[in-house]
Amino acid sequence: MRSGADACTFRPEHRPYRFPFTPFPSGWFAVAWGREIARGGVRAEHAFGRDLVIFRDDGEEVHVLDAACPHLGAHLGCGGRVEGNTIRCPFHGWRFDATGSCVEVPFQDTPSGVRVRSWPVREVDGMVLVWHDVAGRDPNWIVRPKHTDDWPPLTLTEDCNWVVRTHPQELVENAADSAHLPFVHGLEPGARRTSLFDGPRAQLQFATTVDVSALGFSGISRFWIDVVVQGLGLLQVDIDVVDFGVQFRTLIHVTPIDGEHVRVRAPLSARHGDDVGATHAILDAWRNAFRVDFETDAVIWENKQYLSRPRLSRVDGPVIQLREWARQFYPD
Numbered sequence: 001m002r003s004g005a006d007a008c009t010f011r012p013e014h015r016p017y018r019f020p021f022t023p024f025p026s027g028w029f030a031v032a033w034g035r036e037i038a039r040g041g042v043r044a045e046h047a048f049g050r051d052l053v054i055f056r057d058d059g060e061e062v063h064v065l066d067a068a069c070p071h072l073g074a075h076l077g078c079g080g081r082v083e084g085n086t087i088r089c090p091f092h093g094w095r096f097d098a099t100g101s102c103v104e105v106p107f108q109d110t111p112s113g114v115r116v117r118s119w120p121v122r123e124v125d126g127m128v129l130v131w132h133d134v135a136g137r138d139p140n141w142i143v144r145p146k147h148t149d150d151w152p153p154l155t156l157t158e159d160c161n162w163v164v165r166t167h168p169q170e171l172v173e174n175a176a177d178s179a180h181l182p183f184v185h186g187l188e189p190g191a192r193r194t195s196l197f198d199g200p201r202a203q204l205q206f207a208t209t210v211d212v213s214a215l216g217f218s219g220i221s222r223f224w225i226d227v228v229v230q231g232l233g234l235l236q237v238d239i240d241v242v243d244f245g246v247q248f249r250t251l252i253h254v255t256p257i258d259g260e261h262v263r264v265r266a267p268l269s270a271r272h273g274d275d276v277g278a279t280h281a282i283l284d285a286w287r288n289a290f291r292v293d294f295e296t297d298a299v300i301w302e303n304k305q306y307l308s309r310p311r312l313s314r315v316d317g318p319v320i321q322l323r324e325w326a327r328q329f330y331p332d
Helices: 168-176 178-185 276-303 319-329
Strands: 027-033 042-047 050-056 062-066 081-083 086-088 095-097 102-104 121-124 127-132 161-164 191-198 201-211 220-230 234-241 246-256 262-265 268-271
Touching (some): 027 050, 027 246, 062 121, 062 127, 168 234, 168 246, 178 201, 268 276
Antiparallel strands (some): 191 201
C-alpha cells in the first residue's frame, strides 16, 4: 500500500507500535485460499510473526505446521515434499505427519518426542483458516460457513489481496463507523437498523442510498448492508442493491503477519437473476469499485493513530460497544 513520496502514502517502516493490545489476537485467521493448494501441494506462509508451511495431503486434507525443521532449521515450505499425509524436509529428509510428529529420520532410528507445532485447521467458504490463541488454548468456537449454494462461487483475484500496515481490529471498527461513508466513499451516512453482539460474532446492519453508475446502472438505489463479523479475522459484507435486483457478497479475511502488517484477502461473489453474462459483468464492476474503496480506507488506516479514548459524536456507530466486544480476543 506504499508508493511514491507522498507523506500520506509512504511512511518510515520503523515507528512505535500504535495499539494498546497485542498485534496477534486470538481467533480464526486465513492463511491461504484453498484453491491455491492442490493435492500434494506445499505453500510457505508467514503469519503471527512465524514461518508456516501449508500442505494438502493425498487424502485432500489441509495441514499447517511451523515451518522450521527441528533438525537444522530448514524451511519445510521451501522444497518440502508431500508423502501420503506427511511432509518431508528438503534438507535431510526428516518426515513429519499432520500432528507435527517426526515419523522418519533417514538412515537411523527415529528419535521419540521430536515434533513441530501443528495448528488447528478448518477450510471454510474456500479459505484455509488456522486457530491462533494468545494463551495457547484449543479452539473454543468455530467459524460458521456463510456462503450458500444459491450464490455463484466466490472468486479471489490478486488485485483483492493486500498487505496493509494496520491491526485487524481497525477493519472491524471500520464496519461499525457509518459516519465515515460520506467523506471517504461518497455515500449517504445511512440509518443504522441493528447492532448485535453475541459471543465471538457480531452483526451490523444499516441502509444508505448510492449512485450506482460505477456498477453499470443509471440512477440512485437504496443499499441494504449486512455485515457479519466472526472474531477479528473475518467480515462478511452482503449488499442488496434494492432497486435493481442485484446482490453482492464480500468476505474480508484479515490475518496479522509480523506485528506491524496484516494481509487482507477479499473473495467476492454477485448474483443478478439467471443471466450469467450480466452477473459476470456486474461482479467485475463490483470488484473494481470495492478495490478503490478499500484502498482509500487503507491509506487512512496506515497513517492514523489509535485513540483509546476517542471524542465521538452522536452520529458515530457503536464503536465503543464493538471495542468492548473485541476485548474477548486478547489476554486477560
